[in-house]
Amino acid sequence: MVNHEIDSNCFGHNIQSALDICPDVNSDNNFQGISVNVNTRNYILAAALGLGMAGAQAAGVTITVSCGTVGQDFEFCKKATDEWSKKTGNTVKHLTIPQSTSDILGLFRQMFAAKSADVDVISVDVVWPGTIKSHLLDLGPYAKGAEKAHFPALVANNTVDGKLLAMPWFTDAGVLYYRKDLLAKYGEKAPTTWDEMTATAKKVMDGERKAGNADMQGYVFQGKAYEGLTCNALEWVASHGGGSIVDASGKVTVNNPQAAKALATAAGWIGTISPTGVLNYGEEDARGVFQKGNSVFMRNWPYAWSLSQGSDSPVKDKVGVVNLPKGGDGKPAATLGGWQLSVVKYSKNPAVAADLVMYLTSPDVQKDRAIKGSYNPTIPALYQDAAVLQANPFFGTLYETFVNAVPRPATATGQKYNEVSAAFWNAAHTVLSGKAKPEEALKSLDAKLGQVRRGANW
Ligand code: GLC
DSSP: OHHHHHIIIIITTSHHHHHHHOTTOOOOEEETTEEEOHHHHHHHHHHIIIIIOOOOOSOSOEEEEEOOOSTTHHHHHHHHHHHHHHHHOOEEEEOOOOSSHHHHHHHHHHHHHTTOOSOSEEEEETTOTTTSGGGBOOOHHHHTTGGGGSOHHHHHHHEETTEEOOEEEEEEEOEEEEEHHHHHHTTOOOOSBHHHHHHHHHHHHHHHHHTTOTTOEEEEOOOSSSHHHHHHHHHHHHHTTOOOSBOTTSOBOOOSHHHHHHHHHHHTTBTTTBOGGGGGOOHHHHHHHHHTTOEEEEEEOTHHHHHHTSTTOTTTTOEEEEOOOBOTTSOOOOBEEEEEEEEBTTOSOHHHHHHHHHHHTSHHHHHHHHHHHOOBOSSGGGGGOHHHHHHOHHHHHTHHHHHTOBOOTHHHHGGGHHHHHHHHHHHHHHHHTTSSOHHHHHHHHHHHHHHHHHHTTO
């Protein structure tokens, strides 16, 4: 839990709040809307060495790894790195990182700018390989074909200019969590359209509030202005038939009536079935409300399943997982997420670091993480594994959703992806918070993305 202690003390959910809480860190740099600073890096490393350092005896080589995102990720990663340390005699240190992927990227970019050898192995969001390609080692010579056991689409995503820059570690897709017990109580079933979801959420929420739970909400999701909102809003837009922001050929497609309808629908939830606080929710905020028993529905990634079924969870055995709803005549859409592991080019021990990556991404480690932490494997064969399916029944029922998840336009926009995503999440946030009408927000987004496109090579 060390990593979480540091997070809650200093990094919270975004860099800005970390800067507020940690007085020795001054904000002096603004990177694509993420306020960060040069001292942050030193601070994080100090924290990692002092508190976040976990790992073994001084023997062999020391490898520093950053591998915790949300949920139990850090605990599982540490367990696996401990095993590797025992096997190899090398030592592993864990670098503590913030929770939000947008903040993690800001930090890594600072470390890359300094060509820092302070971290050897990093977790890489599925949308990053094109963006940070020049700082990652080609793992091809170390993988020796092991990548062939993984989903080809992920290997393709992680292969840039012919180099295998990252090994798939776990995949993600947005899913709808619902309260089986409450839907049964009110004679409702899991919704297949956003309109049904809205109506059921309202009915059950109102009923439960009347019955005495004043905190009951209808729907919680990730509405903060960060990458998680890009994932949610892409699902709304794509499931209304409004495309995926930028198409595969690089054309900006987001300014269309279906996208406007999708954003209008979502804006209608704020203050009705969703608390206004959702405008500042990341994954763990949504999970906190749902797992306490205070929401009928939740949009989240699969990691939330194992936690919701933990022995201490108030909603244990009361949760179902289905596809996210569709808009009108559209088709349900789940954004493709997930994490990879890479070796930083500036590592002083690239071969040992690559060995750790190969171990962490191996079938045995992925199977263990799937069973105990509901992290979706990136190896198709594990979706046939009885123990994996028993622990996560929806890995079987939603298999098609996982393999057909909608990618964010990271490949088409390359190094500009984060800028594109930030413009999109800001536009969505403006609409959700009632500061702009969907049509206006999409029109300015279109103009902004057009500018980015003209200034870039895509
Ligand atoms: C999850 C996904 C990742 C996504 C992030 C957004 O961690 O795996 O791909 O970018 O959520 O918050």
